[in-house]
Amino acid sequence: MDQPKGPSIATVIPVLNEVKHIESCLNALLHQTVSHESHMIIVMDGGSTDGTQERVQQLIERSKASSSPRLEIYDNPGMTVAHARNLSLDYLPDSVEYIIELIGHSTVESDHIEQRLKAWKVSENKAGRELAGVGCRVVKRTGELKGTEHWIEGCLASPFGHSDGQFSQFNENGPTQIPAFVMHRRSAIESVGGWDERFITSQDSELSMRLLDAGHALYRHPEPTVSMVKRTRLQQWWRMGHRYGFWRTKVLLKHPKRAQITEFLPLLGLFLMVSLFVSGQAMWWAPVPIYLAVLLIEGVRHCLQTRNISSVFGVPICLVMLHTSFTIGLADGLVRKGRSPKDRN
Numbered sequence: 001m002d003q004p005k006g007p008s009i010a011t012v013i014p015v016l017n018e019v020k021h022i023e024s025c026l027n028a029l030l031h032q033t034v035s036h037e038s039h040m041i042i043v044m045d046g047g048s049t050d051g052t053q054e055r056v057q058q059l060i061e062r063s064k065a066s067s068s069p070r071l072e073i074y075d076n077p078g079m080t081v082a083h084a085r086n087l088s089l090d091y092l093p094d095s096v097e098y099i100i101e102l103i104g105h106s107t108v109e110s111d112h113i114e115q116r117l118k119a120w121k122v123s124e125n126k127a128g129r130e131l132a133g134v135g136c137r138v139v140k141r142t143g144e145l146k147g148t149e150h151w152i153e154g155c156l157a158s159p160f161g162h163s164d165g166q167f168s169q170f171n172e173n174g175p176t177q178i179p180a181f182v183m184h185r186r187s188a189i190e191s192v193g194g195w196d197e198r199f200i201t202s203q204d205s206e207l208s209m210r211l212l213d214a215g216h217a218l219y220r221h222p223e224p225t226v227s228m229v230k231r232t233r234l235q236q237w238w239r240m241g242h243r244y245g246f247w248r249t250k251v252l253l254k255h256p257k258r259a260q261i262t263e264f265l266p267l268l269g270l271f272l273m274v275s276l277f278v279s280g281q282a283m284w285w286a287p288v289p290i291y292l293a294v295l296l297i298e299g300v301r302h303c304l305q306t307r308n309i310s311s312v313f314g315v316p317i318c319l320v321m322l323h324t325s326f327t328i329g330l331a332d333g334l335v336r337k338g339r340s341p342k343d344r345n
Contacts, residue, residue: 006095007040007070009113009183011102014076014084016046018104019055021229025107026059030068033111040070042091043104044084047076052104082195082203089194092186100183101204105229107142112224116183119221122173132188132216133208135179136224138167151314152230152237154302160295161319173221177212177258178205181226188216200338202247209255234321241322245329247338266323267330295319 011029015022022043029041043056056073063071074091076084085101092099100116102108109115116134123134140153155161162168166180182204192210195203208218231237252259269287276284295316303311 004093004095006093007038008095009034009039009098009100009116010088010092010096011039011041011100011113012044012085012088013041013102013104014044014046014081015048015052015056015104016079017048017050017052019048019050019052021105021107022052022055023059025102025104026056026071028107028110028112029102030059030063030071031110032069032113034113034117036067036069039113040093040096041072042088043071043073044076044088045073046079046084078197080197080200080203082197082199085203086194086197089186089190097186098183099186099189101181102226103228106181107227109225112226115224119173119219119224120183123219123221126173127175127217127219130215130217131185131219132211133179133182133184133218135176135182135218135220136226137170137220137222138180139225139227141227141229147232148234148237148314148318149230149232150302150306150308150311151318152232154299154306154311154315155318155322156230157302158298158315158319160298161322170220171222174219176218176220178208179218179220182208182218198338199247199250201243202251206251206254209251209258213255234318237318238321238325241325242329242332245326246333246336247329248326249330249333250338253333263326263330266327270327292316 013022013025018025026041026043029039032039045053045056053073056071060071060073063069072091074087076087078084078087081103085099088099098116098120100113116136119134119136120131124131141149145153156167157169166178168180188211189207192207192214194207196206196210197203199206211218231240248263269291273284273287276287296312298319299312299315302315303309
């Protein structure tokens, strides 16, 4: 059977009020080193009220006057990322074999798709046809970081500030359970029924688990990178930690075998202190200064790396906030239903 004519790769971008970032995101994708005919871009808008839709329409009109990839925008009535990605499958031409996940507050290098294809080839040589997706490495946004952005970057760069998921910093190509910003094989996504729309957050992690359970392979490669704008205020940071913990519980309730001990270390530390206190140990409080000393070392380390003196205390503050909010979120996920996130507001 002849291969359908049209682009073989599609980048799908769910957005909601991303007018500050969407232009740089799309401009990076519109000027890639691969043939413009091999790639298309679909923006799924969840009801933006800040001018995002109008900005995308302007870019669509501008792209028509040059040799650019197809750029299209559609409404996403469901509003969530899972709804957007599932709905986008209906708009993709039959020629599309691979789907790249991005978000509106991210940017990529001009050879990003070329690097994606190389990463796929290398990974497929190892995994074979079972390969369902290849993730990439997430890096800090371009430009000078301001204020608490330094602290948050330092927190995420710390081994105490991330698991082996979205913000993991790695140097080798290999299998993984939770790849970030994945390029999926379309047929693999469709074979497991797409994204679970009950998940407002962690929908990509949940999909990865179903793909693995179905016998597919997931890899990651350090060469393709995505530059992501992260939170800029401590209030946003707290809300994000809570949201990630909340939805992590929802994922684990569905896929309990995917639990990792590192996710529960703050809670285990609390239980340790309580048990020491109940048993009458005079030094029951000792874990607290040890914990704070370790976090302070992380702050000093990041300060030496970045020459940002405020990181000495800022990074430990962000780590404490992350550990606390994530743990509260884990517990909250046991008793409450989910709702739309507010940590980007």
